[in-house]
Amino acid sequence: MAAAPARLRFFLLLVALLPSLAAAQSRPFGGAPPGYARYVADAAGEEQEEYDYIVVGGGAAGCPLAATLAGPGGGRVLLLERGGAPSEFPALATAGGFVRTLALADPSPESDAPAQAFSSEDGVANVRARVLGGGTAINAGFYSRAHPSWFQGQGEGAEVTDWDMRLVNASYEWVEQELAFQPEVHGWQAAVRAALLEANVTPWNGFTVEHVTGTKIGATTFDASGRRHSAADLLAFARPGRLHVAIRATVTRIIINPIDPAARRGRSRPAVAAVGVVYQDRLLQQHHALLRPGGEVILSAGALGSPQLLLLSGIGPASDLTSLGIPNSADAPDVGKHMFDNPRNGISIIPSVPIDHSLIQVVGIPSANGTASYLEAASYIVPLAPMLRPAGPFISPSSPLYVTMATIMEKVPGPLSEGSLWLSSPNPLETPAVRFNYFSRPEDLAQCVVGVRRVAQVLRSRTMDIFRSTVGSSSQGRRGPVRRDFRIVGATLPVDWSTNNTAVADFCRRTVTTLWHYHGGCVVGKVVDRDFRVIGTRALRVVDGSTFSVTPGTNPQATVMMMGRYVGQKMVGERHSRRQANISS
Numbered sequence: 001m002a003a004a005p006a007r008l009r010f011f012l013l014l015v016a017l018l019p020s021l022a023a024a025q026s027r028p029f030g031g032a033p034p035g036y037a038r039y040v041a042d043a044a045g046e047e048q049e050e051y052d053y054i055v056v057g058g059g060a061a062g063c064p065l066a067a068t069l070a071g072p073g074g075g076r077v078l079l080l081e082r083g084g085a086p087s088e089f090p091a092l093a094t095a096g097g098f099v100r101t102l103a104l105a106d107p108s109p110e111s112d113a114p115a116q117a118f119s120s121e122d123g124v125a126n127v128r129a130r131v132l133g134g135g136t137a138i139n140a141g142f143y144s145r146a147h148p149s150w151f152q153g154q155g156e157g158a159e160v161t162d163w164d165m166r167l168v169n170a171s172y173e174w175v176e177q178e179l180a181f182q183p184e185v186h187g188w189q190a191a192v193r194a195a196l197l198e199a200n201v202t203p204w205n206g207f208t209v210e211h212v213t214g215t216k217i218g219a220t221t222f223d224a225s226g227r228r229h230s231a232a233d234l235l236a237f238a239r240p241g242r243l244h245v246a247i248r249a250t251v252t253r254i255i256i257n258p259i260d261p262a263a264r265r266g267r268s269r270p271a272v273a274a275v276g277v278v279y280q281d282r283l284l285q286q287h288h289a290l291l292r293p294g295g296e297v298i299l300s301a302g303a304l305g306s307p308q309l310l311l312l313s314g315i316g317p318a319s320d321l322t323s324l325g326i327p328n329s330a331d332a333p334d335v336g337k338h339m340f341d342n343p344r345n346g347i348s349i350i351p352s353v354p355i356d357h358s359l360i361q362v363v364g365i366p367s368a369n370g371t372a373s374y375l376e377a378a379s380y381i382v383p384l385a386p387m388l389r390p391a392g393p394f395i396s397p398s399s400p401l402y403v404t405m406a407t408i409m410e411k412v413p414g415p416l417s418e419g420s421l422w423l424s425s426p427n428p429l430e431t432p433a434v435r436f437n438y439f440s441r442p443e444d445l446a447q448c449v450v451g452v453r454r455v456a457q458v459l460r461s462r463t464m465d466i467f468r469s470t471v472g473s474s475s476q477g478r479r480g481p482v483r484r485d486f487r488i489v490g491a492t493l494p495v496d497w498s499t500n501n502t503a504v505a506d507f508c509r510r511t512v513t514t515l516w517h518y519h520g521g522c523v524v525g526k527v528v529d530r531d532f533r534v535i536g537t538r539a540l541r542v543v544d545g546s547t548f549s550v551t552p553g554t555n556p557q558a559t560v561m562m563m564g565r566y567v568g569q570k571m572v573g574e575r576h577s578r579r580q581a582n583i584s585s
């Protein structure tokens with residue numbers, strides 16, 4: 001066994017070298033800076049200037065929106081992002097860095113980690129993006145469109161946004177050209193595909209970005225060489241000279257002014273208007289950015305950031321704001337209400353045979369209309385010892401210090417259970433408090449029970465047998481039967497899972513976690529109108545996942561990015577019409 005210490009030493013050396021290896025990882029794609037680099041500057045050097053559009057939050061929606069507003073027919077655009085650029089964080093570039101990024105997520109407002117940890121009042125650990133590209137720079141990369149019916153259901157009843165489906169399709173295509181790729185499916189993902197089909201999640205739809213009933217391979221934002229593409233890459237479509245991106249720029253409030261009554265034209269029109277924003281750089285210096293006449297502020301700060309900024313700016317439930325000492329600019333009782341997070345439950349195993357690292361590529365959609373839980377799977381290479389941090393892709397699955405862990409999960413689409421978000425303090429740097437009330441509606445719990453049973457059926461399929469380990473070969477000195485079973489990590493299913501609803505419902509409640517698809521807080525029909533304008537305030541819109549009361553498809557990023565492009569195109573169209581009207585009058 002003399003070889004063992006040497007091998008151990010080699011791996012310890014490898015671990016010690018991780019930071020430098022990680023640094024090397026950031027440069028394998030040549031010296032060329034990313035396409036967005038030409039637009040990006042640190043907020044600390046910013047002067048006060050005027051813009052046609054100020055976009056707050058450079059995430060999944062904000063980047064394509066800013067690029068489009070600064071594209072052909074657009075105007076002068078400022079994009080403000082509180083985090084740094086993705087190129088500063090080598091772990092973001094590959095799927096192998098996913099777990100590491102989440103493990104290093106830091107809750108503190110001072111940290112510059114690209115993922116910010118938070119815990120909802122439900123007690124469920126969660127993360128939010130803090131980097132240019134937003135969620136798309138740190139997420140699992142799975143890319144899949146929404147079902148056409150989603151575009152009818154959005155916003156409830158009469159308030160339905162009337163999406164122009166031709167423009168929706170063109171906007172998806174615009175995003176996909178740049179950052180959707182067909183993944184190579186093998187290992188755990190290939191096994192899950194076969195097992196889903198064995199468990200009757202059919203038909204087999206092959207590779208498609210469409211949201212269709214059955215089992216499919218979706219697209220990914222990791223390209224053939226394994227490199228992540230993110231919404232930040234869409235910024236390259238802006239016209240040079242029109243777009244300015246300030247990073248490490250935390251917007252602390254929107255500047256709201258009363259509208260001169262003479263200019264209001266009708267008493268039902270908003271009494272206040274956004275005229276600019278205040279933001280803070282990393283040295284805690286305050287900066288102002290102002291709108292040109294006819295300009296607009298657009299919040300794309302995500303489901304936590306956008307309602308938070310409205311509240312900080314005095315747009316929200318009057319009584320809550322008064323108690324925090326924030327002057328109320330416009331009473332908007334639904335800001336921060338209708339917050340949703342899709343509950344995720346699943347089973348994780350340590351497979352008997354080593355498998356590759358794989359993020360979501362294959363999904364099971366038992367019914368495309370959202371009446372059954374969606375099934376997804378992933379496998380990770382994680383450190384055995386907690387003091388070792390999750391490593392990048394350069395750790396082999398057979399390393400003695402690391403173990404591969406594979407998981408099959410289900411997420412409840414919908415959900416009907418809702419909660420709310422509120423300011424725990426008037427400090428804009430703190431994550432607001434949020435409660436999702438997972439499973440407060442029995443319908444969600446019933447759906448979880450059905451979904452968890454499907455996960456169990458997938459695991460029980462013959463395809464999955466190769467991942468079972470040999471257990472219980474002897475008992476009480478006598479040779480017992482050799483049994484093969486899964487080495488489960490964390491919670492195990494109740495033995496009577498196939499018959500006992502109560503037991504499975506307990507499992508759902510006990511093991512609930514997040515797939516990070518939280519949404520709501522500024523929903524259509526309550527806080528914003530069908531054009532995503534904030535009701536009661538002029539020159540202010542919200543364009544991001546906070547406007548959703550139902551999250552689109554199996555996974556939202558495709559539709560959030562599409563939405564940024566879509567609303568950008570609409571706004572450029574409005575700008576054009578306004579100019580035509582000015583010319584003819």
Ligand SMILES: Cc1cc2nc3c(=O)[nH]c(=O)nc-3n(C[C@H](O)[C@H](O)[C@H](O)COP(=O)(O)OP(=O)(O)OC[C@H]3O[C@@H](n4cnc5c(N)ncnc54)[C@H](O)[C@@H]3O)c2cc1C
Binds near residue numbers: 056142
């Ligand atoms: C770990 C993880 C894995 C995921 N996996 C997938 C997946 O595989 N597939 C998928 O489709 N979806 C996935 N998602 C979900 C998806 O990434 C999000 O739904 C999507 O990014 C939401 O887009 P958004 O524009 O609403 O918000 P975000 O993308 O979060 O963008 C908001 C941006 O605003 C910035 N911001 C917030 N407040 C301020 C402020 N005051 N001033 C300035 N900037 C501010 C934030 O830093 C952030 O960059 C995942 C999410 C996470 C976190």
Ligand SMILES: *[C@@H]1O[C@H](CO)[C@@H](O)[C@H](O)[C@H]1NC(C)=O
Binds near residue numbers: 165166169
């Ligand atoms: C949009 O795309 C979907 C799916 O690809 C298709 O079914 C639909 O007909 C398209 N709609 C329009 C208006 O082009």
Ligand SMILES: *[C@@H]1O[C@H](CO)[C@@H](O)[C@H](O)[C@H]1NC(C)=O
Binds near residue numbers: 213
């Ligand atoms: C949803 O789809 C399933 C199967 O795909 C079907 O049985 C069910 O009737 C549908 N429900 C609605 C409300 O359309």
Ligand SMILES: *[C@@H]1O[C@H](CO)[C@@H](O)[C@H](O)[C@H]1NC(C)=O
Binds near residue numbers: 496500501502503506
């Ligand atoms: C079902 O599970 C619950 C909770 O574990 C348990 O209390 C109950 O006795 C079980 N029911 C049956 C019929 O076994």
